[in-house]
Amino acid sequence: MNHSKVSYQPFPVELKANPNWRFLVVSRVGxxxxxRQWIKPASYKNYDLYLEYYGEMPEQYKGESEFYGWExxxxxxxxxxxxxxxxxxxxxxxxxxWFADDDLSTNAYAIQTMFQVFMxxxxxxAQPALTQDSYFSHLIAIENENFVLRYTNxxxxxxxxxxxxxxxxxxxxxxxxxxxxxLDYAWPQIxxxxxxxxxxxxxxxxxxxxxxxxxxxxxxxxxxxxxxAARLSKEYNVQIPFQYGIYxxxxxxxxxxNSPSVAAHIPSDVLTGINLLSGTPQALLQNGYFVTNYLVKxxxxxxxxxxxxxxxxxxxxxxxxxYRLLQMAQKDSEASVAVMDQLLQFNDDVILNAVQKFEDSxxxxxxxxAVHFFINNIxxxxxxxxxxxxxxxxxxxxxxxxxxxxxxxxxxxxLALSYLNQIEEKDQDxxxxxxxxxx
Numbered sequence: 001m002n003h004s005k006v007s008y009q010p011f012p013v014e015l016k017a018n019p020n021w022r023f024l025v026v027s028r029v030g031x032x033x034x035x036r037q038w039i040k041p042a043s044y045k046n047y048d049l050y051l052e053y054y055g056e057m058p059e060q061y062k063g064e065s066e067f068y069g070w071e072x073x074x075x076x077x078x079x080x081x082x083x084x085x086x087x088x089x090x091x092x093x094x095x096x097x098w099f100a101d102d103d104l105s106t107n108a109y110a111i112q113t114m115f116q117v118f119m120x121x122x123x124x125x126a127q128p129a130l131t132q133d134s135y136f137s138h139l140i141a142i143e144n145e146n147f148v149l150r151y152t153n154x155x156x157x158x159x160x161x162x163x164x165x166x167x168x169x170x171x172x173x174x175x176x177x178x179x180x181x182x183l184d185y186a187w188p189q190i191x192x193x194x195x196x197x198x199x200x201x202x203x204x205x206x207x208x209x210x211x212x213x214x215x216x217x218x219x220x221x222x223x224x225x226x227x228x229a230a231r232l233s234k235e236y237n238v239q240i241p242f243q244y245g246i247y248x249x250x251x252x253x254x255x256x257x258n259s260p261s262v263a264a265h266i267p268s269d270v271l272t273g274i275n276l277l278s279g280t281p282q283a284l285l286q287n288g289y290f291v292t293n294y295l296v297k298x299x300x301x302x303x304x305x306x307x308x309x310x311x312x313x314x315x316x317x318x319x320x321x322x323y324r325l326l327q328m329a330q331k332d333s334e335a336s337v338a339v340m341d342q343l344l345q346f347n348d349d350v351i352l353n354a355v356q357k358f359e360d361s362x363x364x365x366x367x368x369x370a371v372h373f374f375i376n377n378i379x380x381x382x383x384x385x386x387x388x389x390x391x392x393x394x395x396x397x398x399x400x401x402x403x404x405x406x407x408x409x410x411x412x413x414x415l416a417l418s419y420l421n422q423i424e425e426k427d428q429d430x431x432x433x434x435x436x437x438x439x
Contacts, residue, residue, distance in 0.1 A: 023047035023115045024094040026083065028076050031055045033102035034209065036064070044108040047115065048094075052079060075220050076101070077157065077183060081174035084167075092168060095119065098161045105207040114161070114204035117149055121250065124166040124197045125187055127155045132281045134208040139290045140244045143205040146279030150249040151199050154242070156184045159206065166191055179225035182232030189236040195247040203252070246298045251275050273302025277324050295328065299342065322346050322354035326365055330358075340372040348384050355385075363389050367398050374406055382406050397423050401430055413437050 029035055029051050039045050050067035053060050058070040071079060080099055084091050091097065096118055098111070106128070114128050129143035130136050138156050155161075157180035162170060170187050177183050188198055233240050249272055277299050284290050325342050343351060355365045370385035386406065389399040404420035407413075420426075420434050 022094045024097045025100055026050040026097060027100045027102050028052045028054060028079055029102040034105050035102060037105055037107055038111060039108055041108055044112045046112050075178045077174040077177055077180045084171050092164055096161055096163055097167055100159050103210040104159060105209050110204040114201050117201050117203050118161055123199050124163045124191055124193050125155050126161045126199045126201055127159045129200050129202045129205040131205045131207040135211050137212050139294060141200060142281060142284060143202050144279040146251055146275040147202040148250040148252050149199040149201045151196050151247040153188055153245040154184060155198060177228045177232060178221050178223060179228055181225035182229035185238040185242055186232050186236040189238060244294055248272050269302045273299045278321055319350055319353045322351055323357055326354055348381060363392055363396055367402055370402060405433060408437055
């Protein structure tokens with residue numbers, strides 16, 4: 001046998017639960033491949049599997065898939081291009097094709113779900129989300145448990161799913177990058193999709209089990225992945241740094257804020273924004289870059305201009321939303337103003353209950369909220385937070401100064417001085433304010 005050639009088994013007997021849907025999973029696999037997880041439970045397997053093995057034992061996985069080949073040389077995407085060339089029109093008989101890395105942990109049920117969501121929502125390009133314990137390169141790909149899928153402008157090269165039509169348009173690009181870097185920027189440009197045709201499927205997340213940059217692919221590269229990304233970005237007119245986008249999504253029933261009573265009264269854009277926020281994993285809220293460059297922009301774009309009624313339509317869950325907003329504001333000063341703007345929508349009881357969850361920084365947050373309301377000329381709400389702060393610590397310098405300043409601006413000079421004079425160690429700002437009031 002000439003092992004330098006790809007060998008194919010005959011086309012399989014139909015295995016599909018739905019004969020109108022034909023799916024293919026293609027993976028280039030090594031000795032530590034996780035593909036055996038993908039075919040169990042067998043009753044849920046509704047796709048054909050193509051394995052191309054690149055290890056030292058040509059028949060390592062032969063008989064474990066509908067199609068099998070062996071080729072040591074080459075990296076994933078140039079090899080995918082070659083496989084499509086050799087399969088010809090046969091590959092375009094499938095409704096959707098998933099090109100999966102071999103270090104993804106998932107199962108047949110999740111893969112079936114992934115394909116079903118893909119087809120039901122008429123997507124052209126998508127990927128399964130990554131579980132929250134995955135190794136990841138792109139924060140946008142991390143699973144949001146409130147969604148079935150999120151409509152995006154990005155799908156990464158680790159695990160893209162193409163519709164038949166999208167694959168026809170994109171497959172010629174596969175040969176342009178050894179590492180795959182830059183292809184994920186190029187595909188949306190090639191397809192010119194509508195905003196609801198590209199997505200990340202949260203209903204069927206997979207776990208990426210290998211550290212980024214540790215795969216066998218990196219040993220074979222003859223060019224820098226970053227140079228490949230820069231070249232393709234220029235070729236396809238993609239602005240770098242890339243601006244990730246979320247354009248909406250399908251919210252899971254019974255999750256987050258997706259109840260009939262809520263949906264009947266709250267615009268869909270607002271529901272999307274609230275669910276993006278409430279479903280964001282806790283760990284990502286501690287990532288300042290993610291908060292500033294992704295989450296704040298996305299949430300603001302959906303929530304701007306909407307006022308939450310005092311009698312909650314959100315089933316009492318506003319406290320959770322405000323709590324996460326405050327986490328974001330506290331983590332990253334650049335994001336603080338944009339995040340705090342969203343607090344204007346919520347009533348004082350909700351905000352106070354959320355602030356109370358921050359045992360170590362409650363005092364600071366009360367002052368932060370008060371100052372933001374003051375800047376936005378909502379004077380009647382400012383004292384609510386400052387008086388609460390004062391009750392926690394009657395000697396807190398920031399609280400006493402803020403009370404003095406707000407009261408001075410409200411023409412309550414005598415009362416303002418009574419608070420300012422309680423400050424034990426007066427800095428120059430305090431002394432200047434006292435002098436301004438008494439002159």
